[in-house]
Structure formats: C-alpha cells, structure tokens
Amino acid sequence: DADVTQTPRNRITKTGKRIMLECSQTKGHDRMYWYRQDPGLGLRLIYYSFDVKDINKGEISDGYSVSRQAQAKFSLSLESAIPNQTALYFCATSDSGTGEEYEQYFGPGTRLTVT
Amino acid sequence: AQSVTQPDIHITVSEGASLELRCNYSYGATPYLFWYVQSPGQGLQLLLKYFSGDTLVQGIKGFEAEFKRSQSSFNLRKPSVHWSDAAEYFCAVYTGGFKTIFGAGTRLFVKA
Numbered sequence: 001d002a003d004v005t006q007t008p009r010n011r012i013t014k015t016g017k018r019i020m021l022e023c024s025q026t027k028g029h030d031r032m033y034w035y036r037q038d039p040g041l042g043l044r045l046i047y048y049s050f051d052v053k054d055i056n057k058g059e060i061s062d063g064y065s066v067s068r069q070a071q072a073k074f075s076l077s078l079e080s081a082i083p084n085q086t087a088l089y090f091c092a093t094s095d096s097g098t099g100e101e102y103e104q105y106f107g108p109g110t111r112l113t114v115t
Numbered sequence: 116a117q118s119v120t121q122p123d124i125h126i127t128v129s130e131g132a133s134l135e136l137r138c139n140y141s142y143g144a145t146p147y148l149f150w151y152v153q154s155p156g157q158g159l160q161l162l163l164k165y166f167s168g169d170t171l172v173q174g175i176k177g178f179e180a181e182f183k184r185s186q187s188s189f190n191l192r193k194p195s196v197h198w199s200d201a202a203e204y205f206c207a208v209y210t211g212g213f214k215t216i217f218g219a220g221t222r223l224f225v226k227a
Binding site for chain 1: 119124147149151156157158159160161164205209213214215217218219220
C-alpha cells in the first residue's frame with residue numbers, strides 16, 4: 001500500500017462548487033503539505049501543517065482552506081472553485097523527528113479541472 | 116531572491132546516450148539541494164540530495180549530480196539513458212523551516 005494517498009485522483013467540477021481533496025499518510029510523519037503544480041511553474045506551496053494544531057499559509061493560499069483532522073489526515077478545500085484553480089495538486093509529508101524534515105514524500109496527486 | 120532555474124523545458128535524448136539536466140539556484144546560505152523525478156501519473160520521487168561533503172552525489176536509478184558552488188549549479192547526470200527514464204525532473208532547494216523551492220521542471224523524452 002502507498003504511504004501517502006490522495007483522493008480523488010481525478011475530479012471535474014463546475015465554477016462555484018465547493019470541493020475537498022483528501023490526503024492520508026501511514027508514514028507517521030508530523031509535517032504535511034499541500035502543493036499545486038502548473039505547467040512551467042513547478043510546485044507552489046498552498047498550506048503546510050507541522051502538527052494537528054499548527055496550520056500555516058504558504059505562498060498561494062488565497063481561495064483555499066485546509067483541515068488537519070488527525071496527524072495522518074490533511075484535507076484541502078476549495079470553497080468556491082474557479083477555473084484558474086485547475087491544476088495538479090500534491091500532498092506531501094516529512095518527519096521532523098529524524099532531523100530530516102527537508103525530505104518530503106509525495107502522494108500521487110489529484111488532477112482537478114474546474115469548468 | 117531565492118529561486119531555482121531549470122533552463123531546459125524539455126530535452127530529447129536517444130536511448131543509451133548520456134544525459135545532463137541543468138539546475139541553477141539562488142540562495143545566500145549553503146543550500147540543501149534535491150532532484151526529484153515525476154513519472155506520468157505518479158507523485159514526485161526523490162532521486163538524490165546534497166547537503167555537504169563530497170560534491171558529487173549518487174542517487175537511485177543510476178543518477179548522479181554535482182554541486183558546484185562557484186556556478187551555483189547542481190546538474191543531474193546519467194551515463195546511459197533508458198526508455199523508462201522518460202519523465203519530468205525537478206530540481207529543488209530547501210531554504211529552512213518549511214520552505215522548499217522547486218524549479219519549473221524539465222521534461223525528458225527518450226527516443227529509440
């Protein structure tokens with residue numbers, strides 16, 4: 001089984017709809033991240049969480065919100081989707097306990113299309 | 116400003132030929148540098164990393180990278196490319212705390 005899973009893997013939704021992307025991990029890591037990937041732009045950080053009670057905005061958080069329901073679960077919500085949120089979304093984890101918090105492990109991604 | 120530049124959007128090489136993917140970074144302190152590979156439909160997988168010490172680092176799948184401080188570069192190399200290496204490759208620099216800056220990626224095509 002994959003260590004970092006994302007659901008759904010693909011989603012098409014309409015402008016104005018609320019949508020939630022979910023991420024679960026079995027690695028026991030404390031840190032979790034949400035990125036979006038756009039062609040030619042690489043990965044950009046949306047939100048990150050260092051533990052259940054610590055959630056922080058990344059560089060492009062406008063239009064997004066997150067919830068860390070448990071150490072293993074980190075959800076990303078688009079309250080009112082718009083077409084320029086069409087992208088590939090990745091969840092990632094890292095472990096501060098090993099002193100290697102810089103090494104991130106990625107889920108397979110969710111391809112979101114907003115029409 | 117901190118940044119990572121991958122000058123080549125895409126590269127095509129013949130199977131069995133050598134490969135070099137370029138990466139330049141802008142970061143004031145000693146960088147933690149990474150190369151990731153993204154195969155179609157997959158997440159990013161870490162190929163190799165550099166923190167300190169030997170400037171030539173070995174990674175998985177036969178890849179290596181060389182850190183050159185004077186050139187602010189961390190180029191990825193492989194002596195002989197296989198068709199399964201076709202993927203997108205991302206260079207990244209960890210700047211501390213929570214932040215990893217990714218390059219825009221280089222897509223590798225392998226021709227028979």
